[in-house]
Amino acid sequence: MPGWAALAAVASVVAAVVWLLLLLPPPYFWLDLVAFVQLTAASLRCRRRLSRRPPVTLLDVFRGHVRRRPHHPLLLFRHEVFTYQDVDRRSNQAARTFWERLELRRGQPVAVFLANGPSYVWAWLALAKLGCPMACVNVHVRGAALRHALRAAQATVLLSDPELQEALEDVLPALQSDGVRVFYLSSRSPTPGVEALLPAILEASEEALPSHHRAHVTPDSRAAFIYTSGTTGLPKAAVITETKLLLVASMAELCGVRAGDVVYTALPLYHAAALLIGLGGCIHLGATMVLRAKFSASQFWDDCRFYKVSVIQYVGELLRYLCNTPKRADDREHGVRLALGNGLRAEVWREFLQRFGAITIREFYGATEGNAGFINYSGRVGAIGRDNVFLKPFAPFELIKYNVEEDEPQRDQRGLCIKVQPGETGLLVVKITQNTPFHGYAGDSEKTEKKILRDVLVRGDSYFNSGDLLRIDHERFIYFQDRVGDTFRWKGENVATTEVEAALAMVDFIQEVNVYGVAVPGCEGKCGMAAVRLRPGTTFQGKKLFAFTQEMLPGYAAPRFIRIQDALEITGTFKQLKVKLVREGFDPKAISDPLFFRHDSQKSYVPLDSDLHQAILDMKFNL
Numbered sequence: 001m002p003g004w005a006a007l008a009a010v011a012s013v014v015a016a017v018v019w020l021l022l023l024l025p026p027p028y029f030w031l032d033l034v035a036f037v038q039l040t041a042a043s044l045r046c047r048r049r050l051s052r053r054p055p056v057t058l059l060d061v062f063r064g065h066v067r068r069r070p071h072h073p074l075l076l077f078r079h080e081v082f083t084y085q086d087v088d089r090r091s092n093q094a095a096r097t098f099w100e101r102l103e104l105r106r107g108q109p110v111a112v113f114l115a116n117g118p119s120y121v122w123a124w125l126a127l128a129k130l131g132c133p134m135a136c137v138n139v140h141v142r143g144a145a146l147r148h149a150l151r152a153a154q155a156t157v158l159l160s161d162p163e164l165q166e167a168l169e170d171v172l173p174a175l176q177s178d179g180v181r182v183f184y185l186s187s188r189s190p191t192p193g194v195e196a197l198l199p200a201i202l203e204a205s206e207e208a209l210p211s212h213h214r215a216h217v218t219p220d221s222r223a224a225f226i227y228t229s230g231t232t233g234l235p236k237a238a239v240i241t242e243t244k245l246l247l248v249a250s251m252a253e254l255c256g257v258r259a260g261d262v263v264y265t266a267l268p269l270y271h272a273a274a275l276l277i278g279l280g281g282c283i284h285l286g287a288t289m290v291l292r293a294k295f296s297a298s299q300f301w302d303d304c305r306f307y308k309v310s311v312i313q314y315v316g317e318l319l320r321y322l323c324n325t326p327k328r329a330d331d332r333e334h335g336v337r338l339a340l341g342n343g344l345r346a347e348v349w350r351e352f353l354q355r356f357g358a359i360t361i362r363e364f365y366g367a368t369e370g371n372a373g374f375i376n377y378s379g380r381v382g383a384i385g386r387d388n389v390f391l392k393p394f395a396p397f398e399l400i401k402y403n404v405e406e407d408e409p410q411r412d413q414r415g416l417c418i419k420v421q422p423g424e425t426g427l428l429v430v431k432i433t434q435n436t437p438f439h440g441y442a443g444d445s446e447k448t449e450k451k452i453l454r455d456v457l458v459r460g461d462s463y464f465n466s467g468d469l470l471r472i473d474h475e476r477f478i479y480f481q482d483r484v485g486d487t488f489r490w491k492g493e494n495v496a497t498t499e500v501e502a503a504l505a506m507v508d509f510i511q512e513v514n515v516y517g518v519a520v521p522g523c524e525g526k527c528g529m530a531a532v533r534l535r536p537g538t539t540f541q542g543k544k545l546f547a548f549t550q551e552m553l554p555g556y557a558a559p560r561f562i563r564i565q566d567a568l569e570i571t572g573t574f575k576q577l578k579v580k581l582v583r584e585g586f587d588p589k590a591i592s593d594p595l596f597f598r599h600d601s602q603k604s605y606v607p608l609d610s611d612l613h614q615a616i617l618d619m620k621f622n623l
Contacts, residue, residue, distance in 0.1 A: 225240065
């Protein structure tokens, strides 16, 4: 987002362009100009707040709402109402308990391993009041991945809940050997050696902690770590600074959310969409959030009517699930006026509007660790934003040619990257500047460096590598095309193929494995598939593999399809070939290799024949 220095530098240029275009405005000129003004105003307001001494952070914005409208609801969960004052007092109690009992001090990272609920909200604010960054651990990670997540953030305290008892106890001895102290934010503990903190929290004073606890917080201080899957197969802790936190929280307002709105989310708070844009956006505006523990397509609209919801959050899969529910006479009887999210396919977009009414959809694009993003403020179906000529000087980006088979950008004879032409698909890269910094991943400089492309357009420049393929049409609308490399998206989650490959390699009858994503008609994203070579003298065991994947992998990461091959193809540089496999998919009529399908009701990988293949295409299985 633009800053003061950059704004002043190009103000005269923008003024000249505006003057000329006013004489003969092209299509979308005014739309782009209004979006530029709104984004600039929001960015300057955030930076002005953070430039004060002490800086005004999102926590301070929250405190302002507590003073001005203490009894306004911040959180609605099930049938409970938590006002801004309620959440402030509970977070004060928690902060005191964390300070006195856990001896937490400013700057000390704390991991939160919690499902959606009020405790997530007040724990986050309590840690913020102590100046402690929160590491938002995905509740689906297990074993070594959970242990790695804490190591990456250098967290020595883990806050969890008995709901996750089994996952926690599986790794508890290892965590304790790492020096990690584990606590439940509950009234009782079912795990020996793990203290339940809620009784102490409820007995603590509701008075705010002295301001000196955050005296050294700056705009560049780490506010949170949000994990993202990568090609290494282990969670990467993306650094969220106080500046980024405040800027991303303002996105809700840019998408059209207002202070009087009631925002509904069933997305997990350990993801940036729900925590930063949803909850952060509500705090930024003083709005109300309806939080659901888990998404339910059958109860979604009943919830919206009951809570008088005006804004909903989505990922592409969520709206498709709603469209797949049986039609009801009251489908359009709701107060929802706005939906904001990402990953929405054009056909689902149209079907959703046709069935549920004239809801404004604000599709956006951005990586958790990324240094810029897009908002589809035009409403163009299927687009993720526009190549806005006014905004581009502040956040320079390019689409460059990418060799998918070699998994690297194409370069010319000078060693520089090649821009794509309008209408062509290219890799999105965003220039790293003072206005668009890239903070990388906590505790892993190597992975941070891998996300930086150097010598892109000129010698010495550096760009953030998004890992996404986009396309810009001749009207300057931007469309998402696909993910590159070893990561694909399924069920709203990023699946790192090397993580799945590492797990499957432990199966005693598998010699080699190559994991990739394949398109399934009617499904969002890519569905997991694995090409495997069996160990000599062994046979494929479907039930055993099903049990193994159920125990070792999150549901969204377990491959749905297995392809048995005599040998796995590799390139001259020993990279596994995925492009051909992805293109061939899982059609038994086109593939001579044995194919298997992960059948949930039979709890086994069963042979995939033509009849079963057709049933999958007919959407008779809930993938």
